[in-house]
Amino acid sequence: MRSATVPPPRFPRLGRGWYLTAVLSAVLAVGMCLLGWRQAEQADRIGAHPVRVEGTVTQLAAGGGSYSTVSYRAVGQQHTAAALPLADGVKVGDTVCLEHAADDAGAVRVCGDTYPQPFGVGLARFSVPVAIVLLVVCLMRIRRHRRDVAVRSGQNRIATTVALATGALAEGMPAITHGKRSRRKRRSAGRRGLH
Template sequence: MRPPTASRPSTARLGRGWYLAAVLSAVLAVGMCLLGWRQADQADRINADPVKVQGTVTQLAAGTGTYSSVNYPAQGRTLTATDLWLPEESRVGDRICLEYAGDDPGAVRACGKRYPQPAGVGLARVSVPVALLLLAFSCYRIWLHRRGAGGARRSRPRTTVAFASESFGAGMPAISHGKRSRRRRKSGRRALR
């Protein structure tokens, strides 16, 4: 009786792990789709009405969590764009050609580039198919787990009956330590009297 009860929590944890993997992969796929869609939308708006300006590099990317930033004039204001494509030899204070959308000065990219942040589009192109594959595999594993759990539920009573019949057949005492059988004998004797 112990092996089935010991394996139940581990299979339950395994099932929950696949549910978590499915949810995370779905969130990743949706998030990367939104990132790619935003980049493509900004690129289309810039293409519709491009305005070229000269921006000034104010910060360079240095490791993780630090992005490059460029200040540029747009509609009488000075705006800042972060994480744009910059030439490798760029330094703080260098001038760089930028183009922004006439109706949305926040949509800006380096001149000659298709997307504002090419790295974001490349990341979306790679990560969305991987996330969808992981989601499909997780759903398949969940289906197998549920199917196996249903089969285990159906076979559990049969296993219990098999164990009970083996224990009684081997001459082992009953679970109630013989109290039940004595009562039956007494009631049987009373009935005979």
């Protein structure tokens, strides 16, 4: 008796780029949310009890990842603030007006600004929705692929069962028919012997 061999079903694989994009967009969304939350939290603390001080520009942003730095004295200690939005035309050695939180001299912003680093807040407001939309699209694509694979594997299981049952039935038919014929021959031979 031959056994029917059915090759295992092959499904198109989903590219790893979908999973990688989902992870990166989730990390970006979380990181930008934390950045925006940190900026808002510092702005609230400064706004609750602002303390004005004079700062001195010690470095200007020159591109390539460098930031402007401003040094200031608060609570009897020297502090440095980086990446503050300075006005155009400011030079090294110029003084700028700063205000820091009364309970945290490290939370500082330029006088008149809402956030210590408005660029970071603007970036968070733009990038977080984009990252969330991208994450949702990737998750929907991954979920649809898994659902399609589950449906196809279920259909292939049914088709395999039917094929195996049909093959077994087809191979077993001659034996069944032959058995019936042999029984008929024996009965007819027995009746002839009685006559």
